Amino acid sequence: MPKRYPIEQRERAVKMVMDRLGGYPSAYAACQALAPKLGVHAETLRVWVKQAQIDTGKAPGATTAEQARIKELEREVRDLKEANEILKAASIFFASMSRS
Incomplete structure (x- = not known):
């Protein structure tokens, strides 16, 4: 059963990654670096960030x-x-x- 995270935690984590994307070669690298600090799995964070990019029109989907x-x-x-x-x-x- 997948672990559920509170929406506030998701939003903060995505905002943190989005704010720091310029310091990393890719969103994947940012997620790999920041996920342990946020207490979430890197792939989970990557999926959240990708969906946030889609929702804001920065990525297709x-x-x-x-x-x-x-x-x-x-x-x-x-x-x-x-x-x-x-x-x-x-x-x-x-x-x-x-x-x-």
Whole structure:
């Protein structure tokens, strides 16, 4: 089970990395250097920073809001497919009952 970090800790950590990006050759290097000081895994911090860059338009990709909307739509599609299958099964059942 992944460890959950408070949103305030995430925001502070991302801000710290973003503020210090100029001192490192890459965001990855900054995350590697700062993660132990922040008490998070370097890869976790890198993912947070990458998503923050996407959310602010500094990097291409789906924003957090877009990802949430995509998840919501996928859930809705899954529910509609399930309901459709139930309706198909009921239709077949009632069609076979009327032939008898």
